[in-house]
Amino acid sequence: MARSVLRQAGGLFRLSGTSSPRFCSRSEAEPLTVRRQDDGIRSITLNNPRRRNALSLAMLESLRENLLSDVDGDDLRVVVISARGPVFSSGHDLKELTSARGREYHTKVFHTCAEVMTLIQDIPVPVIAMVNGVATAAGCQLVASCDVAVATEKSTFATPGVNVGLFCSTPAVAIGRAVPRKVAMEMLLTGTPLSARDALLHGLISRVVAEERLEEETLAIARRVCEASRPVVALGKATFQRQMAQGRDAAYATASKVMVDNLALRDGQEGIRAFIEKRKPVWSHAAGKAHD
Numbered sequence: 001m002a003r004s005v006l007r008q009a010g011g012l013f014r015l016s017g018t019s020s021p022r023f024c025s026r027s028e029a030e031p032l033t034v035r036r037q038d039d040g041i042r043s044i045t046l047n048n049p050r051r052r053n054a055l056s057l058a059m060l061e062s063l064r065e066n067l068l069s070d071v072d073g074d075d076l077r078v079v080v081i082s083a084r085g086p087v088f089s090s091g092h093d094l095k096e097l098t099s100a101r102g103r104e105y106h107t108k109v110f111h112t113c114a115e116v117m118t119l120i121q122d123i124p125v126p127v128i129a130m131v132n133g134v135a136t137a138a139g140c141q142l143v144a145s146c147d148v149a150v151a152t153e154k155s156t157f158a159t160p161g162v163n164v165g166l167f168c169s170t171p172a173v174a175i176g177r178a179v180p181r182k183v184a185m186e187m188l189l190t191g192t193p194l195s196a197r198d199a200l201l202h203g204l205i206s207r208v209v210a211e212e213r214l215e216e217e218t219l220a221i222a223r224r225v226c227e228a229s230r231p232v233v234a235l236g237k238a239t240f241q242r243q244m245a246q247g248r249d250a251a252y253a254t255a256s257k258v259m260v261d262n263l264a265l266r267d268g269q270e271g272i273r274a275f276i277e278k279r280k281p282v283w284s285h286a287a288g289k290a291h292d
Contacts, residue, residue: 033062035069040077040226041219042066049085055138056093057105060112067119067127074285077233078225079123080218081146082130088155091137097166110170113138117145117174121241124234126225130218131155132211136193140204141171144178147237149205150218151196157204160191177244178204229267231287236262266290 034045044066046053053059063081070076083089096109120127120142129143131151136158143149143157159168159175168175168188176184179202187194196208209217225233239258243251262268267283269290274281 031062032056032059033066035066037076040075041222042076042079044079044081046081046083046089049083049087051093052087052090052134053083053085053139054090054093055113055142056096057109057112059093060109060116064112064116064119067116067123071123071125074230076125077230078125078222079127080130080222081127081142083133086133087139088129088131088133088135089139089142090134091139091141091161091168091171094164094166113141113170114173117141120145121147122238124237125230126233126237128218128221129205130214131205132214134158134193137161137168137171141168141174144171144174144204148221150207150209150214150221151199151205152211152214153196153208154211155196155199155205155208156193157187157196157199158191158193159187160193162189163191175204229265229271229281229283230285231265232262232267232271235265264289264291 030047032046032048034043034047036043036045044063046059046063048054048056048059055063067079092109092113097106126147127145129146129149129151131143131149132155133152134156135143137160140157140159143151159171161168161171172184172188175187179187183202186192194202194204196205199205200208207217235258239255243254246254263272266286266288267281270283271281
């Protein structure tokens with residue numbers, strides 16, 4: 001479905017379709033992020049390797065814009081977040097967190113970061129992290145916030161803030177919901193990195209692949225998402241996030257109601273008819289109802 005979607009050039013994974021560089025911090029030729037989209041797959045590349053793809057306020061604002069741009073458009077089915085260079089993201093830019101910046105600026109940084117992380121889980125399409133390198137602090141938080149994460153064998157994940165006097169409290173929100181509590185606390189209290197294999201074992205990432213297969217494996221997942229009905233995927237993602245925050249009985253009540261709502265969708269009924277008739281479904285990708 002997605003033709004030559006991601007290409008690697010100088011360490012930058014990118015889409016071969018439309019592109020939109022945003023928030024240039026150094027020159028117009030070096031945007032902080034690069035957005036490209038083709039055949040339903042949007043690639044957002046963190047593009048500041050000289051600063052270890054730090055999640056500065058400008059980087060966060062660029063990422064937020066790239067996530068929100070035409071997010072409800074029918075052409076968008078999945079987002080892939082990757083990075084240029086050997087570091088996926090080193091987390092917040094510590095130069096922005098000195099006393100000279102002041103409390104108001106610091107508040108804006110963490111508010112914007114929280115907004116981006118929640119957007120990843122709230123937008124109606126899945127978000128996949130494609131990691132080839134180091135992800136620390138808020139960079140690790142970014143990986144943990146994504147719906148799916150594919151990483152190379154050399155990738156590592158850590159929350160080392162405690163070692164520089166700044167406990168990773170906001171990364172802990174996402175990481176503590178992705179890995180067992182005691183694993184999260186060891187990461188937070190010691191800053192010791194997790195290998196990709198250990199990150200997979202504990203549920204921080206979805207898959208570990210050889211570096212030369214990262215693009216192929218990530219695209220395979222993205223293409224499978226593109227084959228499904230957009231409103232069905234959107235409903236399923238939103239429901240999963242909602243019920244995970246509920247107790248067991250409330251979660252079953254929520255999910256049961258949504259199953260009935262899903263059956264009322266035009267694409268829900270099309271899928272069932274296609275199964276019965278032993279044919280491939282023809283999705284409308286519209287949120288129209290087949291019945292009340």
